Amino acid sequence: KRIVILVSGNGSNAQAIIDGCSRESIQGTVVKLISNVPTAFALKRAAQANIPSSCIDHKAFENRGAFDLALAKEIDDAKPDVIVLAGFMRVLSGEFVEKYLGKLLNIHPSLLPKYHGLNTHQRAIDNKDSEHGTSVHFVTPEVDGGPVILQAKVPVFEDDTADELAERVLVQEHKIYPLVVNWLCKERIVLTNMKAFFDGQKL
Ligand code: GRF
Numbered sequence: 044k045r046i047v048i049l050v051s052g053n054g055s056n057a058q059a060i061i062d063g064c065s066r067e068s069i070q071g072t073v074v075k076l077i078s079n080v081p082t083a084f085a086l087k088r089a090a091q092a093n094i095p096s097s098c099i100d101h102k103a104f105e106n107r108g109a110f111d112l113a114l115a116k117e118i119d120d121a122k123p124d125v126i127v128l129a130g131f132m133r134v135l136s137g138e139f140v141e142k143y144l145g146k147l148l149n150i151h152p153s154l155l156p157k158y159h160g161l162n163t164h165q166r167a168i169d170n171k172d173s174e175h176g177t178s179v180h181f182v183t184p185e186v187d188g189g190p191v192i193l194q195a196k197v198p199v200f201e202d203d204t205a206d207e208l209a210e211r212v213l214v215q216e217h218k219i220y221p222l223v224v225n226w227l228c229k230e231r232i233v234l235t236n237m238k239a240f241f242d243g244q245k246l
Pocket of ligand 1: 052053054055056057129130131150151152177213216
């Protein structure tokens with residue numbers, strides 16, 4: 044299967060997926076990595092791995108619609124079967140999401156449905172949660188609201204800073220995201236009527 048990865052930053056999750064493909068624990072090939080931030084370190088990772096990459100800088104567009112259109116064109120050129128949002132920090136329009144429904148995955152650093160949006164680690168600490176984690180989900184038009192496919196939990200320690208907690212969560216993200224990407228490549232997970240199914244069973 045052909046995989047396109049969208050990123051905005053460091054790209055450690057993108058790296059985990061690139062590595063999964065080269066180790067063949069993911070039955071797919073990363074055919075392109077697209078960033079919306081010109082300075083994203085993920086672009087260097089792609090170059091290092093000989094993966095074609097491009098940057099569509101959202102700041103160069105007048106509105107979300109124009110950006111989404113340019114992004115869609117860049118994605119379509121790569122003819123992907125699977126589109127992976129890996130630390131991609133732009134909200135995509137409903138129209139965009141509809142177009143790729145069932146092919147679009149995201150990882151969100153919280154135990155969804157808790158903590159949609161930003162600063163999830165700090166919010167878990169502030170609320171004195173004893174556990175926190177990360178969720179891989181299908182992307183649907185509701186931001187961070189698509190059906191969850193797999194989650195991983197980590198403990199929250201009393202003296203944790205948001206950075207320490209984020210690091211603990213990232214370790215888990217690098218394990219579960221490649222797993223789920225492979226499931227989608229193998230068509231073991233499917234989105235039907237906005238619900239996720241694994242081997243035919245509703246999740
Ligand atoms: C991850 O924690 C992911 O859950 C969130 O953004 C972070 C991206 O990290 N969406 P990286 O760029 O993959 O290192």
